[in-house]
Amino acid sequence: MKLIRSTFVLLAIALAALTTAYAQDPLPSWNDGPAKKAIVDFVRVTTETGGTKFIPPEQRIATFDQDGTLWVEKPLASQILYCLDRVSVLAKDKPELKNIEPFKTILSGDRAAMAKLTMPDLEKIAAATLSGMTTDQFQAQVKQWLATAKDSRWKKPYNELTYQPMQEVLTFLRANGYKTYIVTGGGQDFVRVYAEQTYGIQPEQVVGTMGGTRYGYGKDGKPILTKEPKLLLNDDKAGKPEGIHMMIGRRPVTAFGNSTGDRQMLEYTTTGDGARLAMLVLHDDATREYAYGPTQGLPGTKLGIFTQALYDKAQKNGWTVISMKNDWKRVFAFEQ
Amino acid sequence: MKLIRSTFVLLAIALAALTTAYAQDPLPSWNDGPAKKAIVDFVRVTTETGGTKFIPPEQRIATFDQDGTLWVEKPLASQILYCLDRVSVLAKDKPELKNIEPFKTILSGDRAAMAKLTMPDLEKIAAATLSGMTTDQFQAQVKQWLATAKDSRWKKPYNELTYQPMQEVLTFLRANGYKTYIVTGGGQDFVRVYAEQTYGIQPEQVVGTMGGTRYGYGKDGKPILTKEPKLLLNDDKAGKPEGIHMMIGRRPVTAFGNSTGDRQMLEYTTTGDGARLAMLVLHDDATREYAYGPTQGLPGTKLGIFTQALYDKAQKNGWTVISMKNDWKRVFAFEQ
Numbered sequence: 021m022k023l024i025r026s027t028f029v030l031l032a033i034a035l036a037a038l039t040t041a042y043a044q045d046p047l048p049s050w051n052d053g054p055a056k057k058a059i060v061d062f063v064r065v066t067t068e069t070g071g072t073k074f075i076p077p078e079q080r081i082a083t084f085d086q087d088g089t090l091w092v093e094k095p096l097a098s099q100i101l102y103c104l105d106r107v108s109v110l111a112k113d114k115p116e117l118k119n120i121e122p123f124k125t126i127l128s129g130d131r132a133a134m135a136k137l138t139m140p141d142l143e144k145i146a147a148a149t150l151s152g153m154t155t156d157q158f159q160a161q162v163k164q165w166l167a168t169a170k171d172s173r174w175k176k177p178y179n180e181l182t183y184q185p186m187q188e189v190l191t192f193l194r195a196n197g198y199k200t201y202i203v204t205g206g207g208q209d210f211v212r213v214y215a216e217q218t219y220g221i222q223p224e225q226v227v228g229t230m231g232g233t234r235y236g237y238g239k240d241g242k243p244i245l246t247k248e249p250k251l252l253l254n255d256d257k258a259g260k261p262e263g264i265h266m267m268i269g270r271r272p273v274t275a276f277g278n279s280t281g282d283r284q285m286l287e288y289t290t291t292g293d294g295a296r297l298a299m300l301v302l303h304d305d306a307t308r309e310y311a312y313g314p315t316q317g318l319p320g321t322k323l324g325i326f327t328q329a330l331y332d333k334a335q336k337n338g339w340t341v342i343s344m345k346n347d348w349k350r351v352f353a354f355e356q
Numbered sequence: 357m358k359l360i361r362s363t364f365v366l367l368a369i370a371l372a373a374l375t376t377a378y379a380q381d382p383l384p385s386w387n388d389g390p391a392k393k394a395i396v397d398f399v400r401v402t403t404e405t406g407g408t409k410f411i412p413p414e415q416r417i418a419t420f421d422q423d424g425t426l427w428v429e430k431p432l433a434s435q436i437l438y439c440l441d442r443v444s445v446l447a448k449d450k451p452e453l454k455n456i457e458p459f460k461t462i463l464s465g466d467r468a469a470m471a472k473l474t475m476p477d478l479e480k481i482a483a484a485t486l487s488g489m490t491t492d493q494f495q496a497q498v499k500q501w502l503a504t505a506k507d508s509r510w511k512k513p514y515n516e517l518t519y520q521p522m523q524e525v526l527t528f529l530r531a532n533g534y535k536t537y538i539v540t541g542g543g544q545d546f547v548r549v550y551a552e553q554t555y556g557i558q559p560e561q562v563v564g565t566m567g568g569t570r571y572g573y574g575k576d577g578k579p580i581l582t583k584e585p586k587l588l589l590n591d592d593k594a595g596k597p598e599g600i601h602m603m604i605g606r607r608p609v610t611a612f613g614n615s616t617g618d619r620q621m622l623e624y625t626t627t628g629d630g631a632r633l634a635m636l637v638l639h640d641d642a643t644r645e646y647a648y649g650p651t652q653g654l655p656g657t658k659l660g661i662f663t664q665a666l667y668d669k670a671q672k673n674g675w676t677v678i679s680m681k682n683d684w685k686r687v688f689a690f691e692q
Contacts, residue, residue: 078558212605223606224560224604243624252602253588268560284571
């Protein structure tokens, strides 16, 4: 029986492979050019059985930065906006926060004053908004926020502001046996709440900044996990390969990013043996999205910096730069 | 074309489902009894489309303790044996270790003195044998050890001492769409070295005690990750659900263990909604393996304690106790 079943499975795989060859353009939102070609070629050579660059399915690990790579990160990364909004919610239950810094500054809405907050201030805000509750409560809080919060420019929920061309890359890679991971400086628990619905990426394939939890029991005696104000890993810059090692335990073969925070992930990915693909999204399209590449700059933002040094490194290392303006036929799914 | 491909895939799934119904006994090394029945029934009801206990494939998370649940943990867990053996290797390069405690005691081979080592002593041994090298070097060291080290009773490599009935459970669950995870108090990096070959479990599905790594560059300028003597999570007892949350991000629906170190994982697993299966391996077979259940005891061992309190909790909570003696037709693959 096992034999019969295996035969059917093999038959299906063969037929699927055959039909793939005749499939439609897997990247319809991409203009023809070096970026699109790099992706299509990489997938072809790494999945061709018997080819010199073939990668066995279990090693097909693809990692993606989130903010600025898979969705909009301006004017601020969504998790920062979440924390700021959350302070207002907390202040309803605890009006005394209005007189305590740094909450007072946040609640004032004074952007200039907020920009001057120090790292210890930001840690206090993170501790108040991202810890102290159970993991189930946190999930419910983020879900509720996502259902109502809207981006200030497009007036749409944040998870409608994902880049359609990148969604196509995720789908294309998965259809070819790749496991797609998010590797984000954002909170792992935060991104996991919506990653499955937004990107088709399951919670166990989200690597992010990790805080500790504490196992205990609720009033009903049932087990709970409480989020602690304890940083285990800051999943940014050098933390990205460290987080990849911890969560995945093997080196990716392809990685996508958009800033200096992704440099180490791309270095780590591309120095492995065999075929490798590293890509950087360059935000050079102020009309359809934003322009904050090496030459444009976007004042007042600290995240998502694509410096000249990173651009030069990409050129030197053969990392492909994706020009949002030239390579993407459309940016968002709602554009047509 | 997409439609044609989808049709083939659906056809294959239908045929696979049909042949499964006629498949051979999925658990041939198990005697008929409540333990075998619990596993078979659980898989059947959770995978029957349209059934009241159906679990969607993405939620089919199964977690397994390793030492004493998937393979032999006596006289000592394999990772402890590794660290002890590794001290001898280190002493070849650094003969001065022979005069420095706690290495002096380890190198003396005096088991009575070794049993008296304190927690700070053990931490020094762990730091010396499990950190300071790159992740690639560590992997090579463990591989080399596994290729030569042998168990003192069976004179076989450790990875031949896995329990055949549990291997069948892993295979049976995976054939039914379950993702199988190891959740071990052992080192995550250690177990990942052999988990794929030994259990068919990929590195990203191994959750264990986690140490930090530090990203940097080797002499050739290539990126390296160096293992640090920094404990991020002790994946035992309460650490197991905490580790599961960090690494998987969702609650398992079935969990297997064998000791008080697994109690919290089983509690966490079984208090979720819907069908749940929790099982504990009871070592009550001194002839074919070891007996160290509540009534037998096995002096001088600190790990893998199946106390009377755990037995009572299992009875109360409906966790199935697997009697190695009565439920397993054979223990090891090499037995027949």
